[in-house]
Amino acid sequence: AEAAAEQLRLYRRDPGGWRGCRSTGEVAVSWRPSTEFAGNLYKGEGVLPASPQDVWECIKPVAGGLRTKWDQNVKDFEVIEAITDTVSICRTTTPSACMRIISPREFVDVVVMKQYEDGTMLSAATNVEHPLCPPQPNFVRGFNYPCGCFCIPVPG
Numbered sequence: 001a002e003a004a005a006e007q008l009r010l011y012r013r014d015p016g017g018w019r020g021c022r023s024t025g026e027v028a029v030s031w032r033p034s035t036e037f038a039g040n041l042y043k044g045e046g047v048l049p050a051s052p053q054d055v056w057e058c059i060k061p062v063a064g065g066l067r068t069k070w071d072q073n074v075k076d077f078e079v080i081e082a083i084t085d086t087v088s089i090c091r092t093t094t095p096s097a098c099m100r101i102i103s104p105r106e107f108v109d110v111v112v113m114k115q116y117e118d119g120t121m122l123s124a125a126t127n128v129e130h131p132l133c134p135p136q137p138n139f140v141r142g143f144n145y146p147c148g149c150f151c152i153p154v155p156g
Helices: 002-013 052-059
Strands: 019-023 027-033 040-046 076-082 087-094 105-115 121-127 147-151
Touching: 002 105, 002 121, 002 147, 052 121, 052 147
Parallel strands: none
Antiparallel strands: 019 027, 027 040, 076 087, 087 105, 105 121, 121 147
């Protein structure tokens, strides 16, 4: 979990190589080639007219959280094992897509939540295997490289 958090921190600090691919009035999405796998990294950025705490309540990875209510790509989120108050093993499921051509997915990750001195909040995750969460029937087991979300306060 700590390695995933550090990797996200490094992505955030390194502005090089990102290319814009989509943008609306609220969100800008960029990509760049990954140095870890044969594919691309993606990041979405936006400024919301809300307090960092209110935004964090919507995105933080906790069982019973708001993410499953607003994010159509997250069907369920459960904590398999709480390691500490900030580190846990979690299972996230996604619904099928494209008229069920794409099967539902499940991801098992170690997740860490952090808050930094400047008020920035982070959730970082990466793939793990856990004996209490074997692959489930009717799901394709997905694999996450280090990933997550930053909630960064901005003045005003």
